[in-house]
Amino acid sequence: MTRAWEQIVKENRKSLLERWTSSVIAMLPGGGSHGSLVAAAIAEELGALFDAVADRSAQANEPIMRITRILAVQEIPPSKSLSILFMLRGLIEELPAECDHPCRDRLEELTLQSFDSYMKHRETIYQIKFDEGRRKMHMALRRAES
């Protein structure tokens, strides 16, 4: 009888996290490198996100928010950026665990949550751009007025 996937994932945390982190970092522009600031910032958050995968009581919002904030301004297509949890699924599926539907459901749930967060960050970028343009227009109007 196979054991619950959550249990197996927790038991293999170290090796899974290492391999997952390497895959995510390799996706970064320039191939990434463990020494880079962006890679280090993402790696720091992946551990917390990893814990939230197998443990629903662990906080996923914060690491998702921080990781997607970095990814949202990289030169990586959104489809690729948001595939990070699918990368983990591939690694988990290599384990002898009962990880069909329940595991996929959890990873898809977190991916959709990441999608929301990613879009929020892109929206912030557009809002910042918009506000800078608006300030410029405001300045032009003030000059015209005087």
Add this chain to the structure above:
Amino acid sequence: MSNKYALKPDELKKEFEQKKPRIPKGEFAGKDWWDLPVEFRDGNWCFPAKPEVLDELHFANPRKWAATDKDWQLPAGWEKTIHDGMKDRLKRFRSFKVFMDSCVRCGACADKCHFFLGTGDPKNMPVLRAELVRSVYRNDFTTFAKILKNFSGSRTLTADVIKEWHMYFHQCTECRRCSVFCPMGIDTAEITMMVRELLNLIGVNNNWILAPVANCNRTGNHLGIEPHTFEQNIMSMVDDIEELTGVTVNPTFNRKGAEILFITPSGDVFGDPGVYTMMGYLLLFHHIGLDYTISTYASEGGNFGMFTSNEMMKKINAKMYHEAKRLGVKWILGGECGHMWRVVHQYMNTMNGPADFLKEPVSPITGTKFTNAKATKMVHIAEFTADLIKHGKLKLDPKRNDHLRTTFHDSCNVARGMGMFEEPRYVLNNVCNVFHEMPENTIKEQTFCCGSGSGLNAEEFMDIRMRGGFPRASAVAHVREKHKVDSLVTICAIDRASLPPLMRYWNPGVTVYGLHELVGNALVMKGEKKRTEDLRENPMAGFGEDDDDE
């Protein structure tokens, strides 16, 4: 006769090719670093200068184009223009020649650039960015490298090289952090300055740089504010100050015979949050009874000419000194600005100096002689204020800034260009009670750029700005988490414009302040009414209507 110890050239070449390290991996494995394609896409390029802007400045090749166009409509004979331009500059600027020849590719600079740290793009390593132009220099100007083309890393100038230059020399903010670590003392900013000059010769440019230059050329300031509007805006601040403090400050404009001419970036007059810094200056000058005037013609401290050409930088800088001469002041006091100070401190004296018609600056309040400004006759406001505080000339109540938990961002050009580290900190520590430094490798001479300096503060460039500013934002995040810092204080107008969006994205809740805004908050003015709000009209902690006077 063959000799086993002396390989034939073709054998040597084969061995060299087999053994040399290859950096590109994956789909580019086996290719040279310069074969990696340059791709312009939304967020990674700045709009080019409008034709009318170039016409106004008599700059080359005015046309409508975009970096994403396949054909950049370069002028006929552009290769010769670049070649001749480079030849001319190698002759005129000794530093350019030395920096082209002296790099030993040690890599000490590689991971020091905020753009490399934030983008991970190898061509943003300062050594490799410089190699983009050195490779052409070697091909065109050094006989040895020309002969040994395959070994020397030299290449022919093509339109793709121009695109590459445009991309990467506009992903350098001329902050000079890499230069701090360079054992050869190479000033990468000067390489970037030269390449941008060359690009301008063929009309490859940036509107966010050239529009302010045209404005400054026409009206005296980057924002294009005309004299009456400039004055009117400052007078509206006088009204705001009166409303907040009950004190009427009296700035004067274009007044001949004033002792001091005060010049600050126009962002302080028209930009938010720069205007609060300007209000701080006005309160300070009133507090000490300074005999100063503000020019509505030399109405800009900044110098975007520096990002364009040597001649334009010289012209814009000269305006300040011409105005000082016309008004007959003794010396110039300069506001919180970044690159203005690099131009003044490092280039002015040999470019437009000596300013013999001005006096060696002496503080009229403390009698301190600013011998460091003997050549330029221009004193930085932070050292002027620090001197006032040191001599006990200011009545300050730092508790008025207790609603702020501060950290200090060293502006690149003031820190690395002038070596000014302690004066702003001394002022800050005297006007507020909570101050925490960011990590040591992110401040003072190692400070990280805001990511938007040197004319890259364009909104269409936002993605790269956010990535370039990531190292600075990470350092702020560190003190935010550790010490609950919520206020980032700086002494540069570009920082005041670029750090708010950077903080909004990476560290929401952190607000950006000018140093003299906090001075203005803390100053206890003669005849003031009870202060309950800071200059932004935010409530001060413990200074509500119901709180007792201190």
